[in-house]
Amino acid sequence: MKPLHRLIGIAAPFNVSDVDTDRLIPHRFVREPLSAGYGRFLLHGDRYDADGNEINDFLLNRPVYRTASILVTGKNFGCGSSREAAVIALADFGIRVVIAESFSDIFRANCLQNGVLPVRLSRHAVEGLLRVLQGQPGASMSVDLERQEVTGPQGDIHHFEIDASRKQQLLQGLDDINITLANLEDIDAFERAYRARFQWLTQTRTEAAVLVRGKAKP
Amino acid sequence: MSAKTLFEKIWERHLVSRRGDGEMLLYVDHNVVHEGPFHAFDRLQRAGRVVRRPAQTFAFADHYVPSRSPHHGGPVFDPGAGRMIVQLETNAARAGIEHFGMAHAQQGIMHVVAPEIGLVQPGMVITGSDSHTTTDGAFGAFAIGIGAAQVEHVLATQTVWYRKPAQMRVHIAGVLGPSVSAKDVALALIAGIGIDGAVGHVVEYTGPSVAALSMEGRMTLCNMSVEFGAQASAIAPDAVTFAYLEGREYAPSGAAWRLARQAWVDLPSDANAVFDREATLDASNVVPMATWGTCQDEAVPLSGKIPDPASFGQADRRSRAKAALAYMDLEPGMNIADIALDHVFIGSCTNARLEDLRAAAEVVRGRRAAVAAMVVPGSRGVQRAAEAEGLDRIFIDAGFEWRQPGCSMCTGANGDRLTPGQRCASTSNRNFEGRQGAGVRTHLVSPASAAAAAIIGRLTDPRILIRGVT
Numbered sequence: 001m002k003p004l005h006r007l008i009g010i011a012a013p014f015n016v017s018d019v020d021t022d023r024l025i026p027h028r029f030v031r032e033p034l035s036a037g038y039g040r041f042l043l044h045g046d047r048y049d050a051d052g053n054e055i056n057d058f059l060l061n062r063p064v065y066r067t068a069s070i071l072v073t074g075k076n077f078g079c080g081s082s083r084e085a086a087v088i089a090l091a092d093f094g095i096r097v098v099i100a101e102s103f104s105d106i107f108r109a110n111c112l113q114n115g116v117l118p119v120r121l122s123r124h125a126v127e128g129l130l131r132v133l134q135g136q137p138g139a140s141m142s143v144d145l146e147r148q149e150v151t152g153p154q155g156d157i158h159h160f161e162i163d164a165s166r167k168q169q170l171l172q173g174l175d176d177i178n179i180t181l182a183n184l185e186d187i188d189a190f191e192r193a194y195r196a197r198f199q200w201l202t203q204t205r206t207e208a209a210v211l212v213r214g215k216a217k218p
Numbered sequence: 219m220s221a222k223t224l225f226e227k228i229w230e231r232h233l234v235s236r237r238g239d240g241e242m243l244l245y246v247d248h249n250v251v252h253e254g255p256f257h258a259f260d261r262l263q264r265a266g267r268v269v270r271r272p273a274q275t276f277a278f279a280d281h282y283v284p285s286r287s288p289h290h291g292g293p294v295f296d297p298g299a300g301r302m303i304v305q306l307e308t309n310a311a312r313a314g315i316e317h318f319g320m321a322h323a324q325q326g327i328m329h330v331v332a333p334e335i336g337l338v339q340p341g342m343v344i345t346g347s348d349s350h351t352t353t354d355g356a357f358g359a360f361a362i363g364i365g366a367a368q369v370e371h372v373l374a375t376q377t378v379w380y381r382k383p384a385q386m387r388v389h390i391a392g393v394l395g396p397s398v399s400a401k402d403v404a405l406a407l408i409a410g411i412g413i414d415g416a417v418g419h420v421v422e423y424t425g426p427s428v429a430a431l432s433m434e435g436r437m438t439l440c441n442m443s444v445e446f447g448a449q450a451s452a453i454a455p456d457a458v459t460f461a462y463l464e465g466r467e468y469a470p471s472g473a474a475w476r477l478a479r480q481a482w483v484d485l486p487s488d489a490n491a492v493f494d495r496e497a498t499l500d501a502s503n504v505v506p507m508a509t510w511g512t513c514q515d516e517a518v519p520l521s522g523k524i525p526d527p528a529s530f531g532q533a534d535r536r537s538r539a540k541a542a543l544a545y546m547d548l549e550p551g552m553n554i555a556d557i558a559l560d561h562v563f564i565g566s567c568t569n570a571r572l573e574d575l576r577a578a579a580e581v582v583r584g585r586r587a588a589v590a591a592m593v594v595p596g597s598r599g600v601q602r603a604a605e606a607e608g609l610d611r612i613f614i615d616a617g618f619e620w621r622q623p624g625c626s627m628c629t630g631a632n633g634d635r636l637t638p639g640q641r642c643a644s645t646s647n648r649n650f651e652g653r654q655g656a657g658v659r660t661h662l663v664s665p666a667s668a669a670a671a672a673i674i675g676r677l678t679d680p681r682i683l684i685r686g687v688t
């Protein structure tokens with residue numbers, strides 16, 4: 001995972017609520033290999049017309065936002081399908097931070113697995129940022145993960161919350177899997193006790209049949 | 219000992235460890251995957267890691283399988299979709315994972331097949347590479363949808379990191395009216411609570427009308443929980459659950475069954491368990507529903523009218539509704555029953571089980587479809603059972619297409635898509651823009667309502683056809 005510490009970048013105001021992951025990346029693209037460059041699939045239905053031509057006035061097609069690295073958007077961002085491709089498309093486009101009032105839980109988890117920081121701010125703060133950004137196209141913001149602060153284009157500072165372990169992982173670019181595998185003995189020990197307690201759960205069908213036969217005998 | 223919820227009891231049984239800030243490492247009993255998370259297998263292989271417990275992961279070809287077999291004069295198979303199917307088979311074979319591919323006698327949508335063959339059992343922790351894994355909560359399991367990176371984690375460790383969420387109880391009182399289904403309950407609930415009403419929560423459904431639902435109905439309800447943001451949903455296991463499970467291929471049997479039953483007795487939430495939020499719905503007030511917009515909370519009774527976006531309190535809800543009506547090409551004040559359709563789709567992990575097909579067939583029997591309509595059974599098992607009781611004939615005689623099991627037109631991943639501007643009544647779960655094809659307009663309804671829509675050619679309250687009156 002690519003680490004994220006501090007970011008200063010152009011913030012795109014995408015003032016839409018309940019943006020679903022089908023919209024972020026239509027299903028027909030999620031079978032493509034990563035080498036296809038998922039950034040070009042991001043918000044495909046918004047960015048391209050039926051003939052595949054760019055829709056010039058769509059936010060992310062405007063020249064000023066083509067290098068945006070921060071997206072400010074409406075509530076419940078990323079709802080719907082669990083497709084990780086939605087986050088991969090955002091990241092490949094260049095978006096490293098998404099600021100919203102709320103996120104779908106699966107989308108939020110997918111962000112944290114892929115080096116994209118989901119920042120939750122109050123509705124009031126998000127609406128304020130959207131207003132300022134819409135009035136100043138191409139304005140920059142900064143995000144400081146260490147300090148858990150977002151600074152708006154007018155210097156307004158907003159604190160945000162993030163789990164301490166998730167923060168450390170993003171700062172260091174650490175994947176969950178390495179952390180978990182470092183404590184494999186915990187899982188081994190748990191598994192032994194669990195299997196002893198709930199015997200039938202992890203039996204194969206053959207073993208279950210043997211158990212049944214074994215118990216049936218007097 | 220303090221009172222506990224069903225969820226808390228399951229988490230406790232599966233708690234491997236905690237980390238400082240409240241995340242739990244939970245042991246995963248069963249992990250289900252479809253063709254989607256191929257990145258997980260790729261990364262695992264590149265890192266030289268093995269699948270820790272291949273016997274606890276099950277792979278299902280569902281999203282990309284064609285719904286038309288060559289015998290049905292189907293189109294030449296899409297090579298890109300074929301690659302996805304083969305890739306899953308290869309990855310499963312390499313890891314030693316049981317694979318339910320196209321040739322398998324139990325092939326179908328993973329949220330239909332896994333419960334049907336007894337892989338979903340009370341008290342389990344189940345992860346799935348799909349948001350509709352919430353379906354499995356119908357058995358009193360804790361079942362969550364996860365992204366590909368977390369699938370990779372489950373494959374490598376048989377565990378998942380999970381932060382304890384807020385808990386919500388949805389009490390569904392009253393009795394459902396005739397020809398009103400779990401789908402209508404779900405749509406009414408979501409319309410009331412909002413598409414993000416349960417974000418950050420897990421939901422337990424309680425109440426007499428939940429207890430009265432069949433397992434199929436319970437699965438429909440839990441399936442739709444993710445559509446109002448729930449991370450998971452569950453229904454306490456009871457006699458209905460046990461009767462459904464007993465004798466299924468992967469369910470414990472004999473002495474193991476008795477052991478399992480003992481371990482399931484304690485699972486239901488304690489009487490005085492505390493939930494962070496409570497919501498209620500009176501099922502006796504629920505009528506057949508349809509969505510009119512592009513989010514699932516944009517739903518009204520089929521006998522109703524399209525609301526005026528100006529009537530919504532919040533500004534973002536108003537602008538969303540306006541955009542939805544523009545996309546859907548509909549006007550405020552229109553009767554829902556005046557909305558003419560191009561297509562009807564009966565299928566998906568929400569509504570493609572035997573009970574769903576029976577409800578649709580009851581409406582269709584002896585009538586003719588006025589528009590193009592297709593039925594896609596959720597699994598080979600559903601297909602065989604439906605054909606054994608002649609449901610396929612009822613649909614075919616009415617001019618419906620009777621297709622092969624899979625996700626089909628719910629996502630259109632297999633090429634079952636409509637063309638821009640077409641309008642579809644669908645028993646699936648998502649009416650998002652472009653979900654059934656770019657520019658396609660989706661109205662979510664129950665199986666009986668979809669059947670009625672096919673017969674009349676417009677969105678229709680099925681009670682008109684069943685009883686002649688509303």
